[in-house]
Amino acid sequence: MAIRDAFGLTLSGATEAGFTPYSQAVRELQCFIGDPVASIDSAIAEDPGFVMAHVFKGYLFGLATEREATAVARACHEAALPLAATTHEQAHVAALGHLASGRWHEASRILEDITIETPRDGLALQVGHQIDFFTGNARMLRDRIARALPAWQSGMPGYHAMLGMQAFGLEEMGDYIRAEQLGRSAVDMEPRDGWAQHAVAHVMEMQSRQRDGIAWMRANPEAWTRESFLQVHNWWHLALFHYDLGETDEVLALYDGPIYSVQSTMALNMVDASAILWRLHLGGVDVGDRWAALAANWRKAGA
Template identity: 85%
Template sequence: MALKDAFGLAFSGATEAGFTPYSQAVRELQCFIGDPVGSVDHAIAENPGFVMAHVFKGYLFGLATERDATAVARACHEAALPLAATAREEAHVSALGHLAGGRWHEAARILEGIAIDAPLDAVALQVGHQIDFFTGNARMLRDRIARALPSWQNDMPGYHAMLGMQAFGLEEMGEYALAEKLGRTAVEIEPRDGWAQHAVAHVMEMQSRQRDGIAWMRADPEAWTKESFLQVHNWWHLALFHYDLGETDQVLALYDGPIYGAPSTMALNMVDASAILWRLYLGGVDVGNRWTALAANWPKVGAGNYAFNDAHAMMAFVGAGLDAPARTLLDAQREAMHGTDDNAAFTRDVGHPLTRAIKAFGEGKYTEVVRLIRPIRAIAHRFGGSHAQRDVIDLTLIEAALRAGDGALARTLTAERSMARPDSPLSALFLRRASDLSEN
């Protein structure tokens, strides 16, 4: 007879000895803390036939957006396939197979079905939410959780994570007031919930509330950094607030400290490092040799695996002045576009033209940058990330228009940005530069 958890969900092949570390792994992922891989490995060691332990491990690696990690996800899927499973668990195995095969949208659809039938399946909800993020599906970021939330009670384990995910989805849909309220409530329930912490930071970023954002992030950094594998991304959010205020020294101090002071080879961390340095690069800030160490790590991720990563790798290659890996990256993207997985479309629709535009910017071909970016702005969500992350596309386009001397386009783009972010010092700076351009 299958073991049942506190929500009444059955877990085939599990005993208490295996289920306890599995539950710990789930909690660690919900807070983005600790070592969920180590915890779920313990569960598998205790119960080799525990199908959801294999699936959960596969999800962890499948969501890493790295080639070597994807190979581990495929191995986990193979291990799970022959094991005894309920219909719900079989659906999870299928979802993992699609994720490991690069079929992100199909995995998301299967997880959606699981959560419709079992709204208390926290793993289905969180993994689906993460896939919605990686595929840029803002509506499902909100609605996947909204559908399940009525089934949750505030005394249930993991309730904070539901609120934190709902907060992020609301923010991505522009529903800022409720997003902030739910995000703050989640952090009050569980101060170590890094995703909820980051959801509130996103609200403040989109509303250009830089001082509020700095205060929010600096109020209790111990809570959201302790043993957190999301901490680099949250430090990045703090750096964004300082960047918008023009506080370059603070941005560089954060880069040299918690963002990339200890160079990471994790793609998600390198994305943040590239993204903040590129913003400084656009502003003409000399960042010294910081690009060099970052660029050296990017090839380890593997080009052409996830288009969003590729664009950020190109930023590092351009910043470091490395033409050979830049050309290798573009070749890998051309090959990826012939694939049958979802990344073929991510790359074709957005990733490849954007990556070419970043290279063109480094070569001073600003008119070419404009030509490449303008058609993809409205569909950029298709290759993943958040509004805050994809803002780098607009920043690159505005800077290219200014440097190309295209006064009409520069005025148009800066007026647009000022409407969206009226309280942003950076918006005001762009407006002044566009005005100066038109007067000369």
């Protein structure tokens, strides 16, 4: 008997043993928490022929924007190619192939076609949304989710993530009131949804509501920081609010604490760290030897 997800989508090659960690990986990605790579590796270990598990892992690494990660994404695509798959799953395999080869716009178009036909495919929506984010396609950040949202409703698994993504898309297109409403609803529904938390922070930054932004980020930081791989970027947003108010001591404390105390060599984290130091430099703030430590890590990353 074929395994199907909560929305009736067939998962070729899956058993219950593999489906359980796959479902956990989906939830982790929707909240930006935990270790979805470990979860999806468990799914693959249980079911080596589970095509969407290989695709899911490939998406994770393809969206990581790290040189070494791209090689993993290509390997996941190669592993998925010969496996039994439905037409729907084959489209995902094709999208992954484009993503892993750097053809992000082609991947985006296939994912768009998938969600036009199957608007409750949350993975296709989320991966497409992230591609829209990285490629700066503000209109699609809004419209990809808006097109699918009527097929979703409260109580469905992952509904909070749909609201959070729609909130971010609305914010990027300047619809700040609706963006904040949906973002707050998503966080009310799932306090650990780091992307929805991030969407509301964007609204407040764009409206120069620094005090509101600080209150928003400091109200329940444990929810959006615990095991979150988006936490550095969200701490960065808090630092921006303090910077805009001239509270540079708070900015430096955040930089030396949750933003860059670990001195990550991940590009996305180093981008945030660099952006903080550059703002401080432009503001005439002496940041000491922080630039040197960060530059050393950029060199390690091969930048």
